[in-house]
Amino acid sequence: MKKPISIQYFLLLLLSLQSGMLAFAQKANQSAAKKPLIVFVTGDHEYSGESTLPIVAAELEKNYGFRTKVLKAFPDHNAEENIPGLEALKEADIAVFFLRWRRLPADQVQLIEDYLKTGKPLIGFRTTTHSFNYPAGHPLEKWNTFGEMAFNAPPGWGGKAKHTHYGHKSSTDVSIIAAEAKNVLLTGVANNFHARSWLYQVLPNFPSNGSTALLMGHSVNSENPAAYDNPVAWTGINSYGAKFFFTTLGHPEDFDQEPFQRLVINAFHWVAGKPIPKKWAGKMEINVPYRD
DSSP, X not given: OOOOOOHHHHHHHHHHHHHHXXXXXXXXXXXXXXXXXXXXEEEOSSSOHHHHHHHHHHHHHHHSSOEEEEEEOSSSTTOXXXXXXXXXXXXXXXXXXXXXXXXXOHHHHHHHHHHHHHTOOEEEEGGGGGOBOOOTTOTTGGGGGHHHHHHOOOTTOOSTTSOEXXXXXXXXXXXXXXXXTTOGGGTTOOSEEEESSOOEEOTTSOSOTTOEXXXXXXXXXXXXXXXXXXXXXXXXXXTTSOEEEEESOOOTTGGGSHHHHHHHHHHHHHHHTOOOOSSOOOOOOOOOOOOO
């Protein structure tokens, strides 16, 4: 006849199980904490960044060992004065910006400034060169030069009237700059590809402050007969001492191009100080409409 299990034995068994579960949970939490946290800050009227970047974020979590949080303008992409949740930048390891002509309140801008002052890395897309558009004399007017401060964008690009492109009916042939052909950030990126984005004119004031141009753009069907080739992606150290990657590409159709996807995935690893992936997880399906 089997002896009944004593209450003391049962309690010891229960305590052991609880201890094991606690240890497992602590290990899981520690493992998650080791994954870099990327905070995406989106708000643009035109390019659907609040729809393309969440797909990229999901891919980074699923296949590349990152944690992500996506912040969006509220109540929609046209809301220029509110991006809730910017407190997340306090915990971020990488900040990503896809903004256009915002006028955020001082407390929200302060959270962005606090992040910049940490010297942690950044990534920026397209209209982020002109993220803010405060009127002359406004206490936050200096933030109209956010592109210059954070991404070594050409001086004078802040605000509505100070940047130039070659027309919405044009597109861009992109090629790797020969001197950067062996740059690790360009691993797996095709030597030449076509982007739907119309080319931004950033020369002659770029590259600046020691930035390194990676890709050159050539305008196709330009609406400006004087159009000339301009860099479309660069890296560098910004005025806060932070490593950054920036691209003037960012049309939603660009995000569905494999060479651009490879570039973007590589950029996240590069700014995080992680090795560029030897194995490509595969092309993402990003079918997001452009808002004219």
